[in-house]
Structures are given as structure tokens and as C-alpha cells.
Amino acid sequence: MSAKRVSYFEASARARVAALVDPGSFTEFCPPAQRRTSPHLAQLDAPVAFDDGVVVGAATVDGKPVLIAAQEGQFNGGAVGEVHGAKIRGLLERAARERPAAVLLLVDSGGVRLHEANAGLIAISEIMRALMAAQAAGVPVFALVGGACGAFGGMGIVTRLCDEVIMSEEGRLGLSGPEVIETVKGVGEFDSRDRSLVWRVTGGKLRRALGEATRLVDDDASAFRAAAVAALTHHRNAPADLASLKAAQAALTERRATHPDTRDGLEVWRTLGLAQPEAVPMLASDEFNRQLDALATEV
Amino acid sequence: MSASQQWNTLQQSRSRRLGRAAALAQGKRVEADQVVALLEAVIEPGDRICIEGNNQKQADFLARAMVQTDPARVRELHLVQSVLSLPEHVDIIERGQVSRIDFSFSGPQSGRLARLVESGRITIGAIHTYLELFARYFVDLTPNVALVAAQMADRQGNLYTGPNTEDTPAIVEATAFKSGIVIAQVNEIVDTLPRVDIPADWVDFTVPAPTPHYVEPLFTRDPALITETQVLTAMIAIKGLYAEYGVTRLNHGIGFDTAAIELLLPTYAAELGLKGKICTHWALNPHPTLIPAIEAGFVQSVHSFGSEVGMENYVAARPDIFFIGADGSMRSNRAFSQAAGHYACDLFIGSTLQIDLHGNSSTATRGRIAGFGGAPNMGADARGRRHASPAWLKAGREGRGDIAMPRGQKLVAQVVETFREHMAPAFVERLDAWDLAEAAGMDLPPVMIYSEDLTHIITEEGIAHLVRCRSPEEREQAIRGVAGYTPVGMGRDKRAVENLRDRGIIQRPEDLGIDPRLATRDLLAARNVKDLVHASGGLYDPPKKFRNW
Numbered sequence: 034m035s036a037k038r039v040s041y042f043e044a045s046a047r048a049r050v051a052a053l054v055d056p057g058s059f060t061e062f063c064p065p066a067q068r069r070t071s072p073h074l075a076q077l078d079a080p081v082a083f084d085d086g087v088v089v090g091a092a093t094v095d096g097k098p099v100l101i102a103a104q105e106g107q108f109n110g111g112a113v114g115e116v117h118g119a120k121i122r123g124l125l126e127r128a129a130r131e132r133p134a135a136v137l138l139l140v141d142s143g144g145v146r147l148h149e150a151n152a153g154l155i156a157i158s159e160i161m162r163a164l165m166a167a168q169a170a171g172v173p174v175f176a177l178v179g180g181a182c183g184a185f186g187g188m189g190i191v192t193r194l195c196d197e198v199i200m201s202e203e204g205r206l207g208l209s210g211p212e213v214i215e216t217v218k219g220v221g222e223f224d225s226r227d228r229s230l231v232w233r234v235t236g237g238k239l240r241r242a243l244g245e246a247t248r249l250v251d252d253d254a255s256a257f258r259a260a261a262v263a264a265l266t267h268h269r270n271a272p273a274d275l276a277s278l279k280a281a282q283a284a285l286t287e288r289r290a291t292h293p294d295t296r297d298g299l300e301v302w303r304t305l306g307l308a309q310p311e312a313v314p315m316l317a318s319d320e321f322n323r324q325l326d327a328l329a330t331e332v
Numbered sequence: 333m334s335a336s337q338q339w340n341t342l343q344q345s346r347s348r349r350l351g352r353a354a355a356l357a358q359g360k361r362v363e364a365d366q367v368v369a370l371l372e373a374v375i376e377p378g379d380r381i382c383i384e385g386n387n388q389k390q391a392d393f394l395a396r397a398m399v400q401t402d403p404a405r406v407r408e409l410h411l412v413q414s415v416l417s418l419p420e421h422v423d424i425i426e427r428g429q430v431s432r433i434d435f436s437f438s439g440p441q442s443g444r445l446a447r448l449v450e451s452g453r454i455t456i457g458a459i460h461t462y463l464e465l466f467a468r469y470f471v472d473l474t475p476n477v478a479l480v481a482a483q484m485a486d487r488q489g490n491l492y493t494g495p496n497t498e499d500t501p502a503i504v505e506a507t508a509f510k511s512g513i514v515i516a517q518v519n520e521i522v523d524t525l526p527r528v529d530i531p532a533d534w535v536d537f538t539v540p541a542p543t544p545h546y547v548e549p550l551f552t553r554d555p556a557l558i559t560e561t562q563v564l565t566a567m568i569a570i571k572g573l574y575a576e577y578g579v580t581r582l583n584h585g586i587g588f589d590t591a592a593i594e595l596l597l598p599t600y601a602a603e604l605g606l607k608g609k610i611c612t613h614w615a616l617n618p619h620p621t622l623i624p625a626i627e628a629g630f631v632q633s634v635h636s637f638g639s640e641v642g643m644e645n646y647v648a649a650r651p652d653i654f655f656i657g658a659d660g661s662m663r664s665n666r667a668f669s670q671a672a673g674h675y676a677c678d679l680f681i682g683s684t685l686q687i688d689l690h691g692n693s694s695t696a697t698r699g700r701i702a703g704f705g706g707a708p709n710m711g712a713d714a715r716g717r718r719h720a721s722p723a724w725l726k727a728g729r730e731g732r733g734d735i736a737m738p739r740g741q742k743l744v745a746q747v748v749e750t751f752r753e754h755m756a757p758a759f760v761e762r763l764d765a766w767d768l769a770e771a772a773g774m775d776l777p778p779v780m781i782y783s784e785d786l787t788h789i790i791t792e793e794g795i796a797h798l799v800r801c802r803s804p805e806e807r808e809q810a811i812r813g814v815a816g817y818t819p820v821g822m823g824r825d826k827r828a829v830e831n832l833r834d835r836g837i838i839q840r841p842e843d844l845g846i847d848p849r850l851a852t853r854d855l856l857a858a859r860n861v862k863d864l865v866h867a868s869g870g871l872y873d874p875p876k877k878f879r880n881w
Contacts, residue, residue, distance in 0.1 A: 040859055228880035314881030
């Protein structure tokens with residue numbers, strides 16, 4: 034039998050960490066034994082988790098030192114509460130001090146934990162501040178998005194602040210999740226039960242095509258590891274200066290002009306000139322990447 | 333013999349009916365807006381009517397037309413049909429047009445049907461198996477009028493039923509050759525059919541329906557929803573049952589438990605060296621979850637009761653495996669496949685809601701008259717069987733003991749989790765079927781598989797080889813022994829159960845060399861519908877509700 038493919042989408046946060054880092058290299062900070070649980074959930078008599086739904090620690094990947102955080106989508110949809118957020122923020126602050134080769138954020142979250150309201154919102158802003166501080170200290174931060182909860186709400190913003198975003202097609206990235214859009218704007222605006230549409234609009238292939246994800250991989254933990262190794266090896270931080278900010282803004286302006294009033298990933302495939310737009314969702318990520326890169330070279 | 337005896341009253345009746353309908357038809361073709369008038373013309377009070385449908389394709393347009401007929405003219409009907417699963421099937425009863433029903437399965441209408449029975453508004457003759465009902469079409473329940481569904485007709489009235497041929501041949505043959513009237517709704521009328529499934533002279537009227545007949549993708553199980561407990565029970569089934577008996581010819585019930593087995597064939601079973609030794613010949617619908625096993629070369633032959641939405645192109649491209657017509661599309665046949673499942677398969681495995689202390693099992697619950705479709709035929713020893721096979725002989729030796737006359741036995745297994753949803757125990761002292769029978773005044777409690785036919789139970793606690801038990805007491809302890817923490821399981825005699833385990837009648841996963849910690853979804857050959865599409869080389873085209881792309 035061929036080696037088993039471990040689905041990143043289905044793996045737990047701890048299984049993802051184990052699959053990504055060098056064997057035996059992981060040291061967890063604030064491990065479950067310390068039982069740093071959410072006081073807010075306890076007040077509401079809601080179930081708590083001993084790690085508050087996020088695993089943080091230090092490890093090596095391909096021999097390079099990294100700090101790593103992995104959100105557990107199975108606990109409250111990976112939503113960020115006060116303790117959960119503080120663990121990620123603390124990890125990023127540590128990164129600014131210790132300057133590892135990179136920080137890996139294994140995002141799997143619908144956003145802020147509603148039970149914790151303001152504490153969760155504050156936690157998100159603290160994470161963003163700490164993330165930029167780490168970047169300012171020269172530490173690149175890579176987001177890996179391939180879990181069932183995707184990267185939405187505050188964690189969607191955090192993901193877009195990262196230096197690289199590694200996604201699978203199954204991973205989703207956005208600000209408001211499909212159900213939120215449908216609730217606020219109506220089913221005519223977005224049918225959250227049309228799973229095909231949801232993935233065409235929020236899935237990894239569209240994000241890669243629009244340049245929001247830097248690397249697209251198959252739903253395979255070893256493919257995520259390979260992409261993380263590649264990012265560690267090849268990533269060079271863009272200088273945080275006015276010129277690069279202006280270039281980013283120009284790219285966004287151009288994207289808006291290229292894809293006006295676009296409502297569906299299919300239209301983007303067509304506009305980009307991919308050979309068979311309807312067949313794009315079935316393409317393996319290697320083939321999709323190859324076709325996109327070929328188009329980029331033609332231009 | 334009396335000289336005045338009339339021997340052709342049925343033919344005369346048929347002529348009268350056709351005479352009344354003549355003005356509505358152009359040849360055999362009747363337009364959709366004339367169909368209610370057609371039904372009123374050909375149906376007489378007291379007729380036995382079959383509205384074709386099963387759990388897959390449905391003569392839904394004709395069923396809707398039946399509900400629009402005049403209850404003063406179309407009345408006192410006796411419905412004789414596989415399923416009562418469309419709302420219209422029960423609407424006709426509520427409109428007072430039906431006095432009696434004989435059927436096999438009611439699925440989504442089971443609650444409404446139970447209320448009609450309890451209020452005395454309808455009499456149920458019996459809830460049959462499919463094969464049993466088809467058999468009665470040729471004895472005492474021959475339809476006077478059959479309303480069937482076909483994909484296409486030609487101008488002569490030949491029908492193409494294609495991959496979803498299903499029940500049509502059995503219904504039409506019984507009706508047409510006993511002077512009945514056959515009306516077919518068709519999706520389109522064409523000049524030339526891909527092939528003829530039903531010849532024109534068995535068909536009286538063809539009606540182009542405004543919308544294609546409905547087909548339910550009933551046999552599609554999304555691998556993403558298979559649990560690790562189901563992976564474990566699949567490992568137990570493969571090692572403790574399929575490999576143990578060398579099962580090559582089999583039928584699987586619908587469900588995630590059996591889908592898990594199908595998806596473990598190219599991985600776990602292949603790892604055990606079982607390719608070519610188990611699961612080579614099937615009576616089975618084209619389950620999408622069988623694709624990886626077919627592609628891995630496990631499967632040699634599959635005959636199907638019906639088709640499955642989205643599987644048409646894949647099936648057509650695997651003519652060595654499936655039964656394919658000269659036109660290149662599959663032909664299914666429910667009656668033949670049911671007979672195949674009953675007589676030519678060595679094993680049936682399926683799932684249920686309740687098992688009692690004797691090993692009787694049923695999916696019936698109070699307030700729902702659902703029926704079982706084909707499972708009782710698959711899940712019953714074929715007493716008429718006269719050919720031997722290693723699996724059948726081994727089960728027979730174990731089940732019948734060392735008796736003077738050698739004889740085999742069919743392997744009939746139920747896979748259940750000890751607790752089903754809402755923490756309802758799967759093992760019970762008394763089946764709900766008894767309450768249902770009392771409430772509905774039925775002669776028999778609706779049992780899906782009888783104790784005497786059940787040879788194995790598989791749960792996450794292990795496998796119980798009931799076929800190896802020597803007494804009813806042993807059998808009860810074997811059942812309790814795999815019933816886990818349910819009240820039935822907690823009531824076990826620990827010493828008796830350990831004794832059964834020593835004798836190999838109960839086998840825990842560890843007794844089979846299975847480490848439950850290795851029972852992960854990573855063993856599944858496909859983990860989602862998209863994996864199935866990839867496995868099929870892009871030939872499988874799943875319905876939209878199973879896509880997330």
C-alpha cells in the first residue's frame with residue numbers, strides 16, 4: 034500500500050503541528066497541563082478546552098527554528114477568545130525578541146469568539162500589532178490555511194497581514210463568512226448552502242489566482258510541510274517602505290479594474306484566460322499552479 | 333364446461349377501455365394536457381393500479397395526474413406498487429380514491445401512511461419485499477393499469493428505459509400479458525431509440541412529460557461523513573468476516589457502514605493481500621464509493637437494481653464490470669438483481685436501527701410504516717439454493733453442525749454502532765416493530781431480518797459469530813457481548829461472554845489483530861466526493877448537492 038495521505042483538512046491542530054515540524058522538535062508553551070482555560074466560557078457554563086483551542090510552541094522545520102501556532106477548528110470553530118488570543122500574541126512577541134527563521138500560523142478559525150465579544154476583538158487587534166512588530170523585527174510570518182473553518186473575520190485579516198499565505202483549495206479565506214453574508218444581505222446576494230459557489234468564491238484556488246495566497250497545495254499535510262519548507266528557504270521580506278506599499282495599492286487597483294463586478298470564481302478563471310474554466314475546480318493544485326504560472330509568463 | 337362461459341372478459345374489458353381512450357390519442361401518443369382524461373377513460377372502479385416508482389426513479393408526472401382525476405370516477409382502487417414515497421401516492425389515498433394498498437416501501441411518507449392506517453382510512457394488504465411483490469404481480473396482484481416511466485419512446489411506442497430500467501420490465505410484462513393497460517410517461521419522443529428495453533406491443537400509450545422523471549441519488553454516500561467508528565467496523569468486517577469466509581459474491585445495503593467497507597478494499601484489504609480473494613462479484617447499484625475498488629482491480633462484475641445519478645458515464649466506460657447494452661448504456665433490472673442477491677450471493681451486510689436479544693432486526697419504529705424494500709430478500713438464507721461455494725459451505729458447517737446432509741448457509745450480517753443517534757441503543761429487549769404491528773393491526777410485526785437468518789453482528793466492540801452458537805442462550809450472550817454499554821450489553825453474563833470469546837464466537841478487534849487506534853479516516857481510499865471524481869478519471873459527475881466545487 035502506498036504511503037497514507039494525511040488530510041490536512043481533517044487533521045486536528047496537534048496532528049497538523051506534528052506533521053509540519055521536524056520529528057521530536059516541538060516544545061509547547063502553556064501546554065494543556067497548565068489548564069489555562071477561558072474564564073468567559075466558564076462564566077457561561079460552556080465547555081472549555083485546556084489549551085483554549087490553540088497550540089503554541091517552538092520547533093524546527095527542515096532544521097530551521099520556528100515558532101508555531103495552530104488553531105483547533107473543532108473547539109468553537111477555532112474562534113479567538115481572550116486566552117486563545119493572548120497565546121498567539123505572546124508567541125508573536127516572543128518572535129520579535131528571539132528572531133526565529135519564521136512564525137507559522139496554522140489558521141483554522143471563523144474569527145472572534147462571540148461569547149467573549151470585546152475581549153476577543155481586543156485580542157485580534159493585539160495579534161495584528163504583535164504580528165507587525167515581528168515583521169518589523171525581520172521575522173517573516175507565514176499563514177497556513179487548509180482547515181474546515183477556513184480563515185474568516187479577524188483571523189482573515191490576520192492572515193492577509195502575513196508575508197506568505199499557503200492554502201489548499203479546501204481552505205477558505207475571507208472577511209465575512211458565507212452564512213454571515215447571507216444573513217445580512219439575503220440569499221440572493223450569497224447562497225451559503227451552495228457549497229460549490231462558496232468554494233469558488235472563498236477557496237484556495239481563487240485566492241491564489243488573485244494573488245492573496247502565495248502557494249496552493251493539495252489537501253495533504255506533507256504538501257503543507259513542503260510548502261512551508263519552500264517558504265522558509267525562498268521567502269525574502271519585501272521592504273516595508275512607501276514604494277512597496279504603493280506598488281501593492283497599484284496591484285489592488287489593477288485587480289479591481291481587471292475583475293469588475295465579479296460574483297463568481299468562474300468569471301475570474303475566464304477573465305484570466307484559463308483554458309477550461311469549468312474544469313478548474315477539478316484540477317490538482319500542481320496543474321492549476323502550472324496553468325497560472327504559464328499565463329503569468331505570457332503576459 | 334358450460335357453453336355460456338366467457339373466456340375473454342379481460343380482453344373485452346381492455347377493448348372497452350381502449351375504445352374510451354381512442355379519441356385522446358394520436359396513435360399511442362397522448363399529450364400531457366390529455367393525461368387526466370386518459371386516466372379517467374381507462375381506469376375503472378376497483379382496479380388494481382401500479383404507479384411505477386421505487387426508491388430511485390418515479391413515474392412522478394403520472395402520479396400527479398392521478399391526484400387530478402375525478403374521485404367519483406376513479407375510485408376504490410387497489411394500489412399494488414413498490415413504493416408509496418411521493419406525496420401524491422398518499423394524496424390519492426387521502427382523497428378517498430383508494431381502498432387497499434400492497435407495497436414494499438414508503439420511506440418519506442411512512443408517517444402519513446401510519447396515520448391513515450390508524451384512523452382506518454386505508455387497509456394494508458401486506459408490506460412485501462420487492463421480489464415478493466413482483467412475484468404476486470404474476471399470481472394474484474396483476475395490475476389492471478400500470479403507469480410507468482421511461483427515458484424515451486419512439487413513434488411506435490417502443491421504450492428506452494436505459495440505466496434506470498429498474499422495475500419496468502416486471503410491471504409491464506405482468507400487466508401487458510394479462511390484458512391490462514400500460515401507460516408510459518417519457519422524457520422525450522424520438523425517431524430512433526438507443527436500444528429497445530420494452531417492446532412497443534406491450535405499451536398502449538406514451539405521454540411526453542413536461543419535466544423529466546425524478547430520480548433520487550439514493551446510493552451516494554459522501555465519504556467525508558464516514559466516521560472513524562465506521563472505519564473500525566469496516567476493518568472488522570473485512571478481516572473477521574470477508575477474509576474469514578472468503579466471501580467473493582455479495583450485496584451491500586445502503587449506508588455509511590458499508591460505504592466504509594467499499595473504501596477500505598483498495599487500502600486495508602489490499603494490504604492484507606485480499607485482492608482477488610474477496611468481493612469480486614456483486615449485486616449492487618453503482619455506488620460511487622465502489623469506484624476506487626473497481627479502479628484497483630478488486631471487482632470483476634456488478635449487476636445493478638437501478639442506476640445512480642452521475643454514475644452513467646463511468647459505468648458506460650467499464651463494460652467489463654457492469655451490464656451494458658449494445659448502445660453503450662447500462663441496463664438495470666430490479667427483479668433480476670433481487671433474485672441474484674437472494675440466490676447467487678454468499679453474503680449480505682447492512683445496517684439496522686434495532687436488534688433484539690434473539691437477533692431479529694428492524695428499522696420499523698412506532699408511528700412510521702416504512703417497509704424494507706429489498707433487504708429481507710438479500711438478508712435471508714435462500715432455502716432453494718442448490719449450488720455450493722466455499723463461503724456458503726463453511727457457514728453451513730458452522731450453522732447446521734455436523735449433520736448427515738451437507739448443506740450451506742448464507743452469511744447475513746448486521747453492522748451497527750451500539751448507540752445510534754440521540755444515544756438510542758441499537759440493542760433492545762423488544763423491537764418497536766411489535767408496537768407498530770399492534771397500533772396498525774398488522775398480522776406480523778415488520779421484521780427486516782429474522783433471527784434464524786442472521787449469522788453475524790458487527791459493532792465497534794467486535795464481531796459476534798452467531799452462526800457458531802450452539803443454543804439460544806449462547807446466542808443471547810453473544811449478542812449482549814458486542815452490545816457495549818447499552819442496557820442489553822450491561823446485562824451480559826461476563827463469564828459466558830469470556831467463554832464465547834475463548835471459543836472465537838465473539839472476537840474483539842484485538843483478537844483479530846486490529847488496533848483500534850489505527851482505524852482512522854486516512855485509511856479511506858477516498859475521503860470526499862471530489863476524491864471519487866478523481867478516482868474515476870473525471871467520469872463520475874456527482875449531483876450538485878454532493879459538490880463543494
